[in-house]
Amino acid sequence: MINYLRNFKNFYSTKQIVQIRVFFLLSIFGMILEILSVGLIIPLLTLLVEPSFSANLTNILKIYGFHIASEKDLILLSIFLLLFVFFIKTLFLTYVSFKQTKFTTNFKTEVTNKLFNIYLSKPYIFHLYNNSAKLIRNLHDSTYIVIITKSVLILMSEITVVFGIFCLMIFYEPLGTILTFLFLSISGYLFYIAVQRNAAKWGASRKFHEGNRIQWLQQGFAAIKDIKILNKLEYFLNSFSKQNKITNESLFKEQYASSLPRLWLEFFAIVGFIILFLILINFKKNFYEIIPIVGFFIAAAFRIMPSVTRVMNSIQNIKFGLSVADTYLKEFKSSTDSEKVFLNPTKLKFNESIELVNINYSYPNSTKKILNNLNIKIPIDTSIGIYGESGVGKSTFLNVFLRLLEPQSGKILIDGQDIQDKSREWQNILGYVPQNVYLSDVSIAKNIALGVEENLIDMEKVKKCAQKTNLEQFIKNLDNGYSTKVGELGERISGGQRQRIGIARALYNDTKILVLDEYTNSLDNENEKKIINEVNSLKPGRIIITVSHKDSTLKYSDFIYKLTYKDGLLKQ
Numbered sequence: 291m292i293n294y295l296r297n298f299k300n301f302y303s304t305k306q307i308v309q310i311r312v313f314f315l316l317s318i319f320g321m322i323l324e325i326l327s328v329g330l331i332i333p334l335l336t337l338l339v340e341p342s343f344s345a346n347l348t349n350i351l352k353i354y355g356f357h358i359a360s361e362k363d364l365i366l367l368s369i370f371l372l373l374f375v376f377f378i379k380t381l382f383l384t385y386v387s388f389k390q391t392k393f394t395t396n397f398k399t400e401v402t403n404k405l406f407n408i409y410l411s412k413p414y415i416f417h418l419y420n421n422s423a424k425l426i427r428n429l430h431d432s433t434y435i436v437i438i439t440k441s442v443l444i445l446m447s448e449i450t451v452v453f454g455i456f457c458l459m460i461f462y463e464p465l466g467t468i469l470t471f472l473f474l475s476i477s478g479y480l481f482y483i484a485v486q487r488n489a490a491k492w493g494a495s496r497k498f499h500e501g502n503r504i505q506w507l508q509q510g511f512a513a514i515k516d517i518k519i520l521n522k523l524e525y526f527l528n529s530f531s532k533q534n535k536i537t538n539e540s541l542f543k544e545q546y547a548s549s550l551p552r553l554w555l556e557f558f559a560i561v562g563f564i565i566l567f568l569i570l571i572n573f574k575k576n577f578y579e580i581i582p583i584v585g586f587f588i589a590a591a592f593r594i595m596p597s598v599t600r601v602m603n604s605i606q607n608i609k610f611g612l613s614v615a616d617t618y619l620k621e622f623k624s625s626t627d628s629e630k631v632f633l634n635p636t637k638l639k640f641n642e643s644i645e646l647v648n649i650n651y652s653y654p655n656s657t658k659k660i661l662n663n664l665n666i667k668i669p670i671d672t673s674i675g676i677y678g679e680s681g682v683g684k685s686t687f688l689n690v691f692l693r694l695l696e697p698q699s700g701k702i703l704i705d706g707q708d709i710q711d712k713s714r715e716w717q718n719i720l721g722y723v724p725q726n727v728y729l730s731d732v733s734i735a736k737n738i739a740l741g742v743e744e745n746l747i748d749m750e751k752v753k754k755c756a757q758k759t760n761l762e763q764f765i766k767n768l769d770n771g772y773s774t775k776v777g778e779l780g781e782r783i784s785g786g787q788r789q790r791i792g793i794a795r796a797l798y799n800d801t802k803i804l805v806l807d808e809y810t811n812s813l814d815n816e817n818e819k820k821i822i823n824e825v826n827s828l829k830p831g832r833i834i835i836t837v838s839h840k841d842s843t844l845k846y847s848d849f850i851y852k853l854t855y856k857d858g859l860l861k862q
Contacts, residue, residue, distance in 0.1 A: 649700035675844030678853035721796025729780030
């Protein structure tokens with residue numbers, strides 16, 4: 291566990307490490323206030339049970355210029371002082387609790403944002419080989435990182451408190467404190483061995499099963515149409531029910547284990563108190579000596595036991611979270627292979643043509659070439675169509691062309707210039723329209739200007755793009771016009787309108803190359819013909835590349851190429 295905690299510092303920035311050190315210093319000051327608040331109990335109890343102590347204390351105060359009229363006034367003054375110290379302590383700890391909670395909340399936000407950024411910055415090949423449910427689960431598990439951080443802060447503050455009060459107990463009653471402490475330490479250790487050694491295993495189990503539950507939930511909502519049409523509701527409900535039961539069983543183990551320290555520590559504390567009382571009876575004959583010490587130890591126990599419970603729960607939480615922390619550490623270390631992000635990439639300019647020269651590609655751990663010495667030259671103001679059998683590599687060709695996948699060899703040239711180190715600038719002139727256009731449940735305007743803050747959307751530009759894609763009349767007939775929300779994944783509008791919004795989105799970014807991937811598959815003949823005509827009208831000053839298996843979609847292209855199994859060559 292110590293090694294994990296050492297590595298855990300990699301999560302923190304320099305500023306956050308400084309804040310943690312400040313929290314440690316604050317915990318020391320909190321310990322001093324705790325010592326004062328608990329330490330004042332013995333003098334107060336002694337005043338109440340031993341009259342001679344009151345007289346002696348009054349005389350001592352007179353020496354320093356404090357004149358107390360009576361024993362009653364002295365007791366009231368002591369009570370006021372005790373209340374004042376407790377008030378200051380409570381006020382201080384309230385402030386510290388606020389700052390710690392704010393720190394852990396901000397930390398969770400930063401960790402989640404950082405991991406999300408790492409995932410989105412990964413090369414496209416990473417997402418081809420990783421399940422999105424797993425990535426979502428890892429993002430969800432950032433809660434564990436916060437729990438560990440909070441637990442570390444609790445350990446710092448509570449251990450200092452326990453240490454301070456323990457030293458005060460040693461000062462007042464060395465023998466009784468040491469023997470009681472030995473008993474509690476041995477009992478606590480045996481309890482830890484018996485119960486807590488499985489904490490890390492239970493934490494890993496809970497993480498795994500919670501991930502599976504999230505995955506089933508995701509699948510259930512994503513496949514809702516298939517579930518209803520194919521009448522598979524019972525299957526999904528039963529599958530989720532089984533996983534939910536397993537997850538809750540792992541959660542039960544965690545919660546049960548977390549309740550045990552408090553229950554058994556109370557018992558051990560009572561036994562320890564009895565041991566102390568027996569020691570005091572045997573070694574202190576004066577009853578008036580015993581009462582204040584017993585009262586002090588009771589007050590100390592009331593303060594220490596919650597701290598000890600929180601310490602043990604914090605250790606347990608850290609153990610539960612270690613497996614998750616390990617995952618995060620690995621993901622953070624893997625950020626080195628993330629793609630460089632350009633906030634404002636420039637746009638490449640071309641006047642003549644785009645050329646693919648000797649492009650070769652094969653997937654990792656595979657010797658089969660999907661693309662083999664692929665060559666093609668596309669002049670400006672041209673539309674081309676690409677077709678081929680299923681599985682021949684059409685999607686791979688598109689991904690390489692879009693620079694989502696890096697070819698093993700070959701070049702992409704613009705007007706004869708290699709774009710090897712200009713992938714983002716290249717992508718900045720590309721417009722991509724897939725078969726299933728991604729639409730968010732926001733307004734039509736925001737979907738067209740995807741990724742642009744609402745206050746920065748150029749509505750005139752949005753309307754021009756809508757005009758070019760024959761969306762204008764459709765939008766005018768809507769109650770809220772361009773502010774109309776389209777529903778999750780665009781479920782409130784037709785397939786034809788979804789595709790038009792996808793094309794309008796590409797145009798909004800002033801794309802010079804329009805890539806259409808099976809974009810008419812879900813359309814009827816009438817809508818297909820309309821959209822093809824709209825696309826062809828966009829050809830001047832652009833290159834249009836259409837990938838489809840439908841002859842009706844490709845026949846309007848200037849040139850048609852076939853992608854073959856044999857050698858990956860495009861043939862006219």
